[in-house]
Amino acid sequence: MRNELWGTLKVLNSGVRGGSLLSSGGPPSTGGSSSIFRRDKLGLAISAVLLSTAGVSWVAVYTLMPLMSSSSDMMGVASMVSSLSLTSVGVFELVWVVGMAAMMFPAMIPIMLFYEKVATNAEPNPSLARTVGTPLFLLGYLSMYAVLGLLAYLAVFAAVSALPSIPLIASIAFLGPTLVLALAGLYQLSPLKIKALMYCISPLGFFAAHSKKGLFGSFQMGVSNGTYCVGCCWAYMLVMLAIAVMSLPFMIIIAGLIVIEKVIARGAVWFNRVVAASFLLVAAAVLFFPNLLSML
Numbered sequence: 001m002r003n004e005l006w007g008t009l010k011v012l013n014s015g016v017r018g019g020s021l022l023s024s025g026g027p028p029s030t031g032g033s034s035s036i037f038r039r040d041k042l043g044l045a046i047s048a049v050l051l052s053t054a055g056v057s058w059v060a061v062y063t064l065m066p067l068m069s070s071s072s073d074m075m076g077v078a079s080m081v082s083s084l085s086l087t088s089v090g091v092f093e094l095v096w097v098v099g100m101a102a103m104m105f106p107a108m109i110p111i112m113l114f115y116e117k118v119a120t121n122a123e124p125n126p127s128l129a130r131t132v133g134t135p136l137f138l139l140g141y142l143s144m145y146a147v148l149g150l151l152a153y154l155a156v157f158a159a160v161s162a163l164p165s166i167p168l169i170a171s172i173a174f175l176g177p178t179l180v181l182a183l184a185g186l187y188q189l190s191p192l193k194i195k196a197l198m199y200c201i202s203p204l205g206f207f208a209a210h211s212k213k214g215l216f217g218s219f220q221m222g223v224s225n226g227t228y229c230v231g232c233c234w235a236y237m238l239v240m241l242a243i244a245v246m247s248l249p250f251m252i253i254i255a256g257l258i259v260i261e262k263v264i265a266r267g268a269v270w271f272n273r274v275v276a277a278s279f280l281l282v283a284a285a286v287l288f289f290p291n292l293l294s295m296l
Contacts, residue, residue, distance in 0.1 A: 057105070080245065084157060118207070122213075136218040
């Protein structure tokens with residue numbers, strides 16, 4: 001599929017050079033592939049669907065959130081991971097994945113616009129790729145966040161279960177929030193974070209490296225994009241789960257931060273440094289003033 005994709009990109013590029021896409025003497029041409037450079041109906045429809053789905057997901061998260069609280073006396077994140085029963089894990093995964101759709105779909109608009117307008121044109125049946133391949137792409141994307149949610153659930157459950165039997169862990173548990181925030185701040189500056197972020201903000205770079213054909217290929221591309229997105233944002237999600245206990249206001253803040261990082265700042269070094277410094281400052285503040293988090 002890469003050859004077909006590059007062929008489509010060459011057509012687009014030649015159109016730009018020939019003036020057919022951005023003509024200096026008049027409005028852009030309305031033909032064929034030039035639509036990728038305009039706010040056409042397809043682009044508006046894709047954006048509207050993703051934003052509407054995110055909106056519905058926010059309402060669903062608000063409705064489902066009470067189901068995650070355990071009936072036990074546990075507090076904080078421990079109340080959400082008190083059992084390994086299929087019901088407890090299933091409810092957590094449901095709320096987690098719906099929450100990821102709410103938080104991440106707005107930042108997915110650029111990658112999905114490119115998929116719809118360019119990648120699908122390299123398919124034998126572009127219409128089928130758009131109508132069926134698009135949901136499969138998003139399903140593959142969300143599947144990687146489902147894996148992240150399951151790993152987070154198991155890790156927190158293991159840590160909570162170990163507290164009573166390992167006194168050392170219990171004695172340093174107060175350092176947990178500081179360590180999580182510091183880890184998030186340091187990861188923001190790591191090469192792995194930067195590499196993953198570059199694929200998230202560059203649809204051309206992503207599809208040039210990971211384009212695949214067919215409906216299963218759409219799902220595979222979604223998995224690949226979701227993998228990069230998890231690599232970029234897992235530290236945010238760790239803070240959201242371990243520190244904010246998936247509170248709705250904090251989820252909205254993190255979602256806004258991700259949109260700014262991927263769509264507006266687009267991986268700008270200064271923005272990464274500001275976010276990293278903010279996490280590290282809060283980590284230091286929490287270390288000396290442990291009650292600070294309860295005031296936020």
